[in-house]
Amino acid sequence: MRISNNLVGLLNFITFLLSIPIVVAGVWLTKQGSTECEKFLDKPVIILGVFLMLVSLAGLIGACCRVSWLLWVYLLVMFLLIVVLFAVTIFAFAVTNKGAGKVLSGKGYKEYRLGDYSQWLQKRVNSTKNWNKIKSCLIDSKVCSTFKDKYANDTLQTFYSENLSALQAGCCKPSDDCGFTYESPISWTSNVTTVSSDPDCSAWQNDEKVLCFNCQSCKAGLLDNIKSNWKKTAIVNIVFLIFLIVVYSVGCCAFRNSRRDNEYWK
Structure with a gap:
């Protein structure tokens, strides 16, 4: 196994573990939420948790078991996530550039x-x-x-x-x-x-x-409160975006290694 495969496997194993409490929190909100605001959050939280769980499983199995098609799906989802996150960050800065008390x-x-x-x-x-x-x-x-x-x-x-x-x-x-x-x-x-x-x-x-x-x-x-929070979130998004690009690059190396290994064993 190459270093890039091991690194992708480790990162996705950590992500998988983190997705479990997110799903649990969404289910808890569904059962225990007493107000409309609390219940409004349950479905997005569950969807986020399940999404992270499935993507991390694809990356983990693809990297550790040399399953090239799973790694390809993983990289495709990662690429789309990077594009969406980039667009959301630009949009957040655009709509919060006006307004002040x-x-x-x-x-x-x-x-x-x-x-x-x-x-x-x-x-x-x-x-x-x-x-x-x-x-x-x-x-x-x-x-x-x-x-x-x-x-x-x-x-x-x-x-x-x-x-x-x-x-x-x-x-x-x-x-x-x-x-x-x-x-x-x-x-x-x-x-x-x-x-x-x-x-x-x-x-x-x-x-x-x-x-x-x-x-x-x-x-x-x-709106002023949203503006302040969105700007903070946009800054966090930039840091996360850099992290995703690094993981995506490592994932590309792991995909290339898996293809080489599969060709070698044919």
């Missing part, structure tokens, strides 16, 4: 406007069907309940100095343009002397299950 004078947090972000992302959150699911997830994750408890004892000035996250600033409080009177982090009173054209002002309610979850600012806060 607006810095407010004397405030520790920013305000977010939906129009500042890419059209593709805006279409996703402006879909009523998509947003209802996202809103349900945000409520289930208790983003604003945690926010309320954390800043419950803040005075107005103390609250204004807090460094709020994009989701907290967009979904858990009304826009500063509304001119509402502060009572608590999630309780604000409308000021009849202040008239704002911002539609988010009429969407705001002090009900914990409503707040500003129907506001454009909440959608913008979510």
